[in-house]
Structure formats: structure tokens, C-alpha cells
Amino acid sequence: xxxxxxxxxxxxxTGSLEEYTRAFFSGEALPPDGxxxxxxxxxxxxxxxxxRVLSETYASVPKILYKKQGKDRIPVTELExxxxxxxxxxxxDIMHTTPNxxxxxxxxxxxxxxxxxxxxxxxxxxxxxxxxEFIGLYPYSYDRVKIDRDRETQKLKYIIDGNxxxxxxxxxxxxxxxxxxxxxxxxxxxxxxxxxxxxxxYEKFGVKFYENAANPGGAIEVQSELTPDAAARLKxxxxxxxxxxxxxxxxxxxxxxxxxQQITINPVDAQLxxxxxxxxxxICRIYRVPQHLVNKLDRSTNNNIEHQSLExxxxxxxxxxxxxxxxxxxxxxxxxLRLQGYFFExxxxxxxxxxxxxxxxxxxxxxxxxxLSANDIRKLENLPSLGPDGDIYLSPANMIKAGTDAQNAxxxxxxxxxxxxxxxxxxx
Numbered sequence: 001x002x003x004x005x006x007x008x009x010x011x012x013x014t015g016s017l018e019e020y021t022r023a024f025f026s027g028e029a030l031p032p033d034g035x036x037x038x039x040x041x042x043x044x045x046x047x048x049x050x051x052r053v054l055s056e057t058y059a060s061v062p063k064i065l066y067k068k069q070g071k072d073r074i075p076v077t078e079l080e081x082x083x084x085x086x087x088x089x090x091x092x093d094i095m096h097t098t099p100n101x102x103x104x105x106x107x108x109x110x111x112x113x114x115x116x117x118x119x120x121x122x123x124x125x126x127x128x129x130x131x132x133e134f135i136g137l138y139p140y141s142y143d144r145v146k147i148d149r150d151r152e153t154q155k156l157k158y159i160i161d162g163n164x165x166x167x168x169x170x171x172x173x174x175x176x177x178x179x180x181x182x183x184x185x186x187x188x189x190x191x192x193x194x195x196x197x198x199x200x201x202y203e204k205f206g207v208k209f210y211e212n213a214a215n216p217g218g219a220i221e222v223q224s225e226l227t228p229d230a231a232a233r234l235k236x237x238x239x240x241x242x243x244x245x246x247x248x249x250x251x252x253x254x255x256x257x258x259x260x261q262q263i264t265i266n267p268v269d270a271q272l273x274x275x276x277x278x279x280x281x282x283i284c285r286i287y288r289v290p291q292h293l294v295n296k297l298d299r300s301t302n303n304n305i306e307h308q309s310l311e312x313x314x315x316x317x318x319x320x321x322x323x324x325x326x327x328x329x330x331x332x333x334x335x336x337l338r339l340q341g342y343f344f345e346x347x348x349x350x351x352x353x354x355x356x357x358x359x360x361x362x363x364x365x366x367x368x369x370x371x372l373s374a375n376d377i378r379k380l381e382n383l384p385s386l387g388p389d390g391d392i393y394l395s396p397a398n399m400i401k402a403g404t405d406a407q408n409a410x411x412x413x414x415x416x417x418x419x420x421x422x423x424x425x426x427x428x
Contacts, residue, residue: 059105059113062346067343100136157169196283288316363380
């Protein structure tokens with residue numbers, strides 16, 4: 001008969017490894033099907049690690065407010081004073097420095113990504129002053145927000161803490177994760193519930209295994225039936241003197257010709273270790289996080305880790321940055337400012353840096369061929385400017401603009417030399 005779930009929990013908490021093993025392989029130790037909440041999911045170390053990698057990586061990249069001027073984009077901090085209105089500078093300060101009185105920009109962005117990783121949606125309330133001016137953002141954890149549609153207007157509404165507060169779209173910054181309808185994101189931990197539950201059970205099995213000194217059980221074979229007193233004495237002796245790590249190696253004294261028979265399943269033979277590794281890969285696949293970033297290094301080398309890290313930036317983080325940027329631009333910047341050329345963008349340069357030798361080669365190439373100045377390079381390396389002299393762009397001496405008289409003269413000379421070579425004559 002299948003155990004009730006409360007009985008299964010009792011086995012997990014107090015039962016022996018033999019009982020746990022039997023329940024595990026029969027499926028009785030597994031929690032019932034259904035959604036997994038954030039608290040449960042984060043107890044699985046791989047989910048915790050993936051969330052930390054994604055949220056800290058996103059939070060570590062500064063968000064800059066730019067303005068398009070011709071073909072250039074200028075950070076608002078470098079614009080002339082007359083262009084940096086209080087409204088513009090407030091937008092910059094909120095997203096770059098202090099979104100609210102309780103959080104730094106890093107903590108705010110970290111909370112946004114955690115909500116997306118666990119619940120599929122990031123919802124932050126827009127804070128306004130008495131004059132109705134936008135002055136900040138406050139994020140809600142995903143479990144505090146229910147997203148629904150108003151029956152009359154069919155517009156999204158955000159129900160906070162079970163009807164304590166209801167906000168409309170104009171009052172929030174809503175960033176949906178991967179979505180089927182484009183409006184409300186899907187919860188990764190809900191769709192990955194089975195993988196998370198199974199991974200948690202592998203971890204619990206390992207805890208039980210080592211609690212029993214990694215030599216967990218078997219059977220005692222006796223020649224004749226034990227009296228109740230003898231059976232009770234044997235059980236007490238086994239429990240007090242032969243279970244747990246502290247009793248590892250303690251000799252077992254058996255009476256009356258009794259024999260010990262090892263019958264417990266070997267975890268290696270049962271491929272538990274291999275299956276646990278597969279569960280790590282499965283969770284990393286869901287979050288698209290390279291396995292070396294959660295300290296699973298069995299398939300990584302010094303030669304490929306750098307390329308894997310760059311792929312993580314390009315194929316995992318870039319879509320997240322674009323998702324955030326487009327929502328920030330459409331929901332935080334008023335239309336009149338967008339038409340003037342203002343937009344948010346995350347400064348990802350630091351994440352895309354290679355090793356020092358590769359950067360030096362890139363800078364040398366850019367300097368030599370005239371698409372980087374000394375100040376451009378120093379800015380990329382977070383070094384102070386050299387002043388006006390550092391803004392000079394160089395070009396190779398033999399490079400001449402196509403179509404000029406000088407270029408035509410060079411072409412004529414080259415052609416003359418080719419014809420001379422063909423005719424066997426000398427040129428000047």
C-alpha cells in the first residue's frame with residue numbers, strides 16, 4: 001500500500017537508510033506532483049547557484065542613460081547642462097545609483113533577476129511624490145504578485161499581497177521572462193518542478209547515506225529465534241554503538257553464532273552519483289548556465305573556459321539585457337524623451353573582456369588602423385583621459401582615400417609598372 005505523504009515525510013526525517021532506500025526506489029519518498037515554490041527550489045544547490053550566477057552577473061553591469069546626437073550616443077553625464085533636465089537626471093539616478101531608499105542599484109537589479117529566475121516575471125512599483133513625479137522603483141518578490149487581466153478593460157493588473165494593493169500597468173515596471181503570450185512570463189521552477197524534486201531527493205539520499213557512515217545496513221542472520229529481550233538488546237546496541245559517523249569502524253559483537261549479511265544497494269552500482277550529475281546538467285540546461293559556473297568542472301579545461309564564459313555573455317546574458325533594456329525604455333522613459341533620443345543601455349564591455357594579451361592585441365590593431373584613439377583605449381580600461389592630445393586618430397602612411405588625385409596617381413604608377421614588366425622595359 002502506498003504511504004501517505006505525512007508518513008513519507010516521517011521516513012525522510014527519522015527513518016533508517018534501509019527504509020529511506022526502499023521508499024526512494026519505490027517512489028514513496030518523492031513529494032507529490034505539483035508546483036515547486038521558491039523556498040523549496042532554492043534548497044537545491046544547483047538552482048541556488050544558477051540564480052546567483054544570473055542575478056549577480058546582471059546586477060554587476062551598470063545601466064547608462066544615453067542620448068542620440070547624430071551618429072553618436074552621449075551619456076547624459078557628458079551632456080551640456082541645458083540638456084540635463086531634472087527629469088532626465090532623475091531617470092539616470094534611479095537606474096544607475098539609487099532606485100529607492102532601501103536598495104542600491106546592484107541589490108535592486110539582483111532582486112529583479114531573482115524574480116525572473118524563480119517566478120518568470122519581475123514587477124516593480126513606480127514610486128511618485130506628491131506632485132506625481134516619478135522618483136523611484138520598488139521591486140516585489142514574485143510570490144507577492146498575482147498578474148491577471150481586468151475583466152472590463154482587458155488590461156493587465158497586478159494584485160499585491162492578496163488584494164492589499166492593486167496596480168495597473170502604468171504604475172509598475174513589468175519585465176516578463178520567456179512567455180507564450182508575450183505579456184506574462186513563464187515560471188522556470190514550475191516547468192522544471194519534476195527535475196528539481198528529483199534532484200532534491202538525490203541530495204537527501206546522500207545525506208542519509210553518510211549519516212549512516214556510508215556503510216548503511218544489512219541483515220543479521222541467527223540460527224534460532226531470538227527472545228524478545230535478546231532482540232531488544234541487539235537493536236539497542238546497534239542503534240547506540242554502530243550507527244552514525246562517530247561509530248565508524250566500531251566492532252560488532254554478535255551472540256549465539258549470529259552472522260552479519262550486507263544487503264544494502266551500493267549507490268555507485270545504482271548509478272546515483274551519475275544520475276545526480278545528470279540532474280545538475282538538467283537544471284543548468286533550463287537556466288542556460290555553463291556548468292563550470294556552478295563548479296561542475298569535469299568537462300572544462302583552461303583552454304575552453306574563457307570561450308564558454310564569452311558564450312555565456314552572448315547567448316545567455318545578452319537576451320536578458322535586451323529584455324530589460326527594452327522594457328525600461330518603453331515603460332520608464334516618456335514618449336517625448338524617447339523621441340528626443342534618450343534610451344537606457346547596459347554597459348557590457350567589462351563582461352566581454354578577454355585576457356590581457358587579447359585586449360592588448362585588439363587595442364594595438366584599433367590604434368594602428370585608426371578606429372581607436374589613446375583616450376578610447378584608456379576609457380575602455382577605466383583610466384583617466386590624456387586630454388585633447390589623446391583624441392587624435394592615426395592611420396598608416398600608405399593609406400590614401402580612394403578616388404583622390406593622389407590615389408589616382410598611385411594607381412597609374414602601379415599599372416605602368418605592370419605593363420613595363422609585361423613588355424620587358426624599365427620604369428623610372
